[in-house]
Amino acid sequence: MELTLTTGRELPPPDAAEDGVWLQCIDCDETYAPFDEIRYTCDCGSLLEVRYDDLPDWDDFEGRGVWRYSAALPFDEGVSLPEGDTPLHRVPRLESAVGVESLRVKHEGMNPTGSFKDRGMTVGVRVAGELGVDRLACASTGNTSAALAAYGARAGVETLVLLPAGKVAAGKVAQASLHGARILEVDGNFDTCLDIVQDLADRGEAYLLNSLNPFRLEGQKTIGLEILEAHREDYGEYPDRIVLPVGNAGNTAALYKCFRELVAAGALDVDDVPKLTGVQAEGAAPMVEAIEEGNDETRRWDHVETIATAIRIGNPVNAPKALPGIRETGGTAVAVSDEEITDAQRALAGEGVGVEPASAASVAGLRKLRERGDVAADERVVCLTTGHLLKDPDAAAAAGAKPQPVPGDTDGVLAHLQD
Numbered sequence: 001m002e003l004t005l006t007t008g009r010e011l012p013p014p015d016a017a018e019d020g021v022w023l024q025c026i027d028c029d030e031t032y033a034p035f036d037e038i039r040y041t042c043d044c045g046s047l048l049e050v051r052y053d054d055l056p057d058w059d060d061f062e063g064r065g066v067w068r069y070s071a072a073l074p075f076d077e078g079v080s081l082p083e084g085d086t087p088l089h090r091v092p093r094l095e096s097a098v099g100v101e102s103l104r105v106k107h108e109g110m111n112p113t114g115s116f117k118d119r120g121m122t123v124g125v126r127v128a129g130e131l132g133v134d135r136l137a138c139a140s141t142g143n144t145s146a147a148l149a150a151y152g153a154r155a156g157v158e159t160l161v162l163l164p165a166g167k168v169a170a171g172k173v174a175q176a177s178l179h180g181a182r183i184l185e186v187d188g189n190f191d192t193c194l195d196i197v198q199d200l201a202d203r204g205e206a207y208l209l210n211s212l213n214p215f216r217l218e219g220q221k222t223i224g225l226e227i228l229e230a231h232r233e234d235y236g237e238y239p240d241r242i243v244l245p246v247g248n249a250g251n252t253a254a255l256y257k258c259f260r261e262l263v264a265a266g267a268l269d270v271d272d273v274p275k276l277t278g279v280q281a282e283g284a285a286p287m288v289e290a291i292e293e294g295n296d297e298t299r300r301w302d303h304v305e306t307i308a309t310a311i312r313i314g315n316p317v318n319a320p321k322a323l324p325g326i327r328e329t330g331g332t333a334v335a336v337s338d339e340e341i342t343d344a345q346r347a348l349a350g351e352g353v354g355v356e357p358a359s360a361a362s363v364a365g366l367r368k369l370r371e372r373g374d375v376a377a378d379e380r381v382v383c384l385t386t387g388h389l390l391k392d393p394d395a396a397a398a399a400g401a402k403p404q405p406v407p408g409d410t411d412g413v414l415a416h417l418q419d
Ligand SMILES: *Cc1c(COP(=O)(O)O)cnc(C)c1O
Pocket: 115, 116, 117, 143, 144, 211, 245, 246, 247, 248, 249, 250, 251, 252, 310, 311, 356, 358, 359, 386, 387
């Protein structure tokens, strides 16, 4: 295995480095000082990555949650609720039904606002404080807006969120609303919302906290660090494969960066890097298309539809960072139907793990790849579930059993139970 997108050490820290941290273009290698000016992308138009002149080893980590890994982050602490330290569930029935050596579920729905977005926000909002901005903004399929609203509230900074009208699950809008975000319902899909908020950010109207912002991905890297540490503790080895739902592909990019940094630091053998395996919904699968066709870029899908609204995205902004991650780790990408997603959501719920539809895509994708023989029986697999069941109560109620009306007396209830 060879990881061609390098990171950190082999390049000397440029003049742009502040406390050993800088931003570097993934294409042209141009570097920028991280906190002198507000910048999301390189002048050449490509994505930026956060770089460090010193990468940590496992013994540099202490404490719990995202900030346990501060040695791998730009700051020692952030605006925290706190986040991370999520469970790595055992799911024995699902494990034997899928037919793999081991299956664990990393439930990111257990973060403070119910999704992994909190990991990115604790770092991103800290950076916003460093830059001294007074308004934070994001486009969102829901969870980013919930996280931004909560972390913005905690930091005492105004928040603005752009949502695709009618396409955001109820729990997420409720969160953004109560945490005090100004919510704009846009007549368009997520990709349109992101185009608009990027324009607003470019015009200096707000600080952008979508995953285009490279600091978000730093926080999300900690998912990988937690998985590796917990898996090693339980099995004495790292997982062979990590399966995750893919929308904007920020998490895929973040996990890949996590692995590259560990390899560069000598903390992970390159042959132990888990295979990154992305799952999309059939109605919104530009990453799967790019992997299948061997393309370096995704084609923008203008019409996207799926019950998994959190990954209803046709133009994944982090594709240039994530596609090499899937390829170079020996992973793959697969699309699943809404029905397969709902089945997987029920199967997870049957193990006590309550997730929203997008999250269940990881398990649905693993099932499909195992059936196809693309995942082997002797693999140790971790599926990432990205958001909590209560995020989308309508989807949960539709997938679950219907409440049964009964009379208001015990005899009537007993009679009903005997039917
Ligand atoms: C944001 C989100 C995703 C997509 O993650 P990316 O990093 O954009 O690929 C998947 N599931 C849930 C629940 C999310 O909130």
